[in-house]
Structure formats: structure tokens, C-alpha cells
Amino acid sequence: AALRRRRPVHLHRRRRERRRPGRECSGHQLAARQDPSPGAGDGDRDLPVEDAGAGVLVEALEPLGDVYVVAPASEMSGAAHSLTLARPLRIRQIDERHWTVDGTPTDCVTLALNKILPQEELPNICASGINHGGNLGDDATYSGTVAGALEATILGVPGLAFSLVSRERFDFREAAQFAVTAVRKVLAEGLPEGTLLNINIPAKEINGVRVTRQGIKNARPVISEHIDPRGKPYFWIGEEYFNNAAADGTDYKAIDEGYISVTPLKSDMTDHRALTAIETWNYLKDSELLYKS
Secondary structure (H helix, E strand, C coil), X not given: CEXXXXXXXXXXXXXXXXXXXXXXXXCCEEEEECCCCCXXXXXXXXXXXXCHHHHHHHHHHHHXXXXXXXXXXXXXXXXXXXXXXXXXXXXXXXXXXXXXXCCCHHXXXXXXXXXXXXXXXXXXXXXXXXXXXXXXXXXXXXXXXXXXXHHHHHCCCCEEEEEEXXXXXXXXXXHHHHHHHHHHHHHHHCCCCCEEEEEEEECCCCCEEEECECCCCCEEEEEEEEECCCCCEEEEEEEEECCCCCCCCEHHHHHHCCEEEEEEEECCCCCCCHHHHCHHHHHCCHHHHCXXX
16 A cells, blocks of 8 residues: 655655656655465465455554555465566556555565556555564565565665564554554654564554564474365465574564564675675685586
């Protein structure tokens, strides 16, 4: 979903400089892309416009400006940061501010910023979610919710991903209220270059907010095998979780203690600490490069 402020303001000029030609906009706009419900990992899923979490988010953001929604037309569990390249994509316009795309969350953001929204209505921020279930630790890499915010960031629009950490109770009101706070703060203060925020909200009494790092998921894959009516096997991928204590400073720890977790992420996946550790690779001989004996 995208939201455009009703009177022009001029924030994030430094960010706008990195946008591709045609991304400049005279008004102050906000974008909220939708995702949600249980699926891969802790419940990453991406659903169409009528999804409850996304709908509550859009309603909460509407006082800030004009909201535009571009959402997957069907569930996209575990789509992560994938683009649809092997088939054409179809855009369906629901009304003047709502569209669906028969593709992934990344497809939605790419088409929203490069095709659907006019140049004068391109957003200054992308709010993705609210996801049904957490996107904590390693699960962020599977998440379409996080991927939507990531793609927006890559394309020069600050991205925020919102997830409600729950498996049963999905009351999105407090999560949406904090989304408004987070959006206002980012619009006022900006974010470091190329950074998105992965925000997870506990589904219980909230004690505050903590800036966290990604934790490590204590789980193992569980494969469930079944036989279809034609006698052919099919499989469901699931997970079994272990209740090990979460490390201090992680997103898991914050959620366990009733805090909203705010984790800054980047598209740069370089392990900068390892650059020195593997420096000897720079000195491989020609014979070693070609694996000669």
C-alpha cells in the first residue's frame, strides 16, 4: 500500500538523490505494501488486499496521507526475495488505490514503483505487513514481508517490515499503532543509507522497544510425507522448535521479554569480519586456480 501526504513536505532529500531518474516526487508520500498469515518459518505469508493484518495497517496509516495498496493476489508463503521471471505477471486494479499482482511481494514492490504508481505519486516509505507470525532470526531470509521492505530499500525507498509474533491470537491493533509511530519516526529522522527495519511486535503486554540483532533459530526441518489419491507421494515442510534460551541482545530475547524488536538489516550480505580471515584467497597461484596437479 502506498500513502501520499495531502500537503507537500520535503523530507529525505539525501535519499532521493540515490533514486533512479523519475523517482523524484513533489509531495510527501508513504507506501505500505501488504503481506501475511502462517506458512514458512514462524508464519511468513503474503496475502491479498483483504488480508486482516494488512488491512489494519492501511487503516492505521490513512491519517498520515493517501494510502495506495499493491499486494500479492494469493498466498505467497516463503517467497522470500524472489522475482517472477519464467512467466508474465498480471496486474488487477481493485479501485483507484488498490491493486493485486499475481506474483511475489518483490514483484509487487517492483511493479508499484516502476509501473503502477505515477511518477508524481511515488512513495517516500514502504510499510510491509502486518505479517501473521514473527519474522525473527534466520526466518527473516524466508520472509516475503521483509523482502517487500528490502526491495523498496534497494529501489531507494525506505522500507519497514512489520510482523505480529503469534501463532493463535492475531489482534493487530497494537502492532498497527506502533507501525504509525515507526513510520512517523523514519519520516522525521530517516534511516542510514540502504537500511531497512525488521520490526516484530509481541502478541502480549508490551514493555517497550529494543533495538536488536538477528538471533539464531533453534529448530530443525520436519518433513511430512503423504500419499495422494493417485498413489503418488507428496510432502509438507515444517519445523520442530527447541526452547533454548535466547541470547541477550537478539530479536528472540526481546520478544521473550515482551519488547518490540527493531532490527536494522541491509541488502549487503557481505560478512565484513571474514574478509580478513580469508585474505589468503587473494594469493592463490595460477596452478591452484585451475586445480592443476
